[in-house]
Amino acid sequence: MQLKAENVSFRYGNNTPLFENVTLEVNEDEIVGIVAPSGFGKTTLCKILAGYESPSTGEVTLGGSPLPVVGYHPVQLVFQHPEKAINPRWKMGQVLSESGEQDQEILQMLGIQKEWLKRWPNELSGGELQRFCIARALASHTRFLIADEMTTMLDAITQAQIWQAVMEIAKKRKIGIIVVSHDESLIQKLCQRVIRLNVNEKEG
Numbered sequence: 001m002q003l004k005a006e007n008v009s010f011r012y013g014n015n016t017p018l019f020e021n022v023t024l025e026v027n028e029d030e031i032v033g034i035v036a037p038s039g040f041g042k043t044t045l046c047k048i049l050a051g052y053e054s055p056s057t058g059e060v061t062l063g064g065s066p067l068p069v070v071g072y073h074p075v076q077l078v079f080q081h082p083e084k085a086i087n088p089r090w091k092m093g094q095v096l097s098e099s100g101e102q103d104q105e106i107l108q109m110l111g112i113q114k115e116w117l118k119r120w121p122n123e124l125s126g127g128e129l130q131r132f133c134i135a136r137a138l139a140s141h142t143r144f145l146i147a148d149e150m151t152t153m154l155d156a157i158t159q160a161q162i163w164q165a166v167m168e169i170a171k172k173r174k175i176g177i178i179v180v181s182h183d184e185s186l187i188q189k190l191c192q193r194v195i196r197l198n199v200n201e202k203e204g
């Protein structure tokens with residue numbers, strides 16, 4: 001299965017286009033980095049690939065079909081700040097249940113302790129919260145994970161632990177990964193291929 005963006009352009013309202021004619025494809029067994037200058041619109045592009053935003057022109061397809069608009073989304077997005085992605089009024093067990101039944105092996109691989117499930121989000125560290133966001137994103141129907149600066153705010157040890165688990169899970173389940181990061185060494189370490197978006201796409 002392939003996630004594909006074809007000639008995707010995007011503008012917020014009547015603003016000038018953020019980027020134009022972005023074309024890229026990622027296979028389900030690939031780990032691909034996306035690198036672009038700050039302000040290019042990487043986060044916006046991630047949202048388009050995950051179906052949160054519609055492109056102004058062009059299209060995104062998954063396995064040759066348009067992205068689904070209802071039900072669990074097979075392209076999951078994890079952002080830099082987990083606290084923005086979690087309902088503060090839900091305990092962590094409920095947060096996890098959003099993506100269906102929990103896979104105990106995934107929780108274990110991500111180092112999520114059983115006792116944390118009974119806590120409120122503000123009773124966990126940023127790194128612990130991010131593990132929940134990742135576990136929630138890796139539900140059984142997930143085909144692609146888009147990691148938008150997913151571990152940027154974490155210390156090096158936590159970052160390494162999380163990526164080791166994510167890579168293992170992705171390999172086992174044939175989940176394609178898109179890594180968006182400013183950290184060139186992280187990209188080089190994780191990715192089999194790097195897509196560099198630049199001013200050409202921005203100017204159309």
Ligand SMILES: Nc1ncnc2c1ncn2[C@@H]1O[C@H](COP(=O)(O)OP(=O)(O)OP(=O)(O)O)[C@@H](O)[C@H]1O
Nearest residue numbers: 012013015018036037038039040041042043044045
């Ligand atoms: N909802 C919105 N409405 C209007 N403009 C927006 C909106 N969201 C983002 N932008 C603008 O779009 C531009 C690109 O934002 P985006 O976060 O996608 O870029 P980025 O490449 O991920 O940036 P960075 O590398 O600095 O994190 C920014 O100038 C931002 O201010």
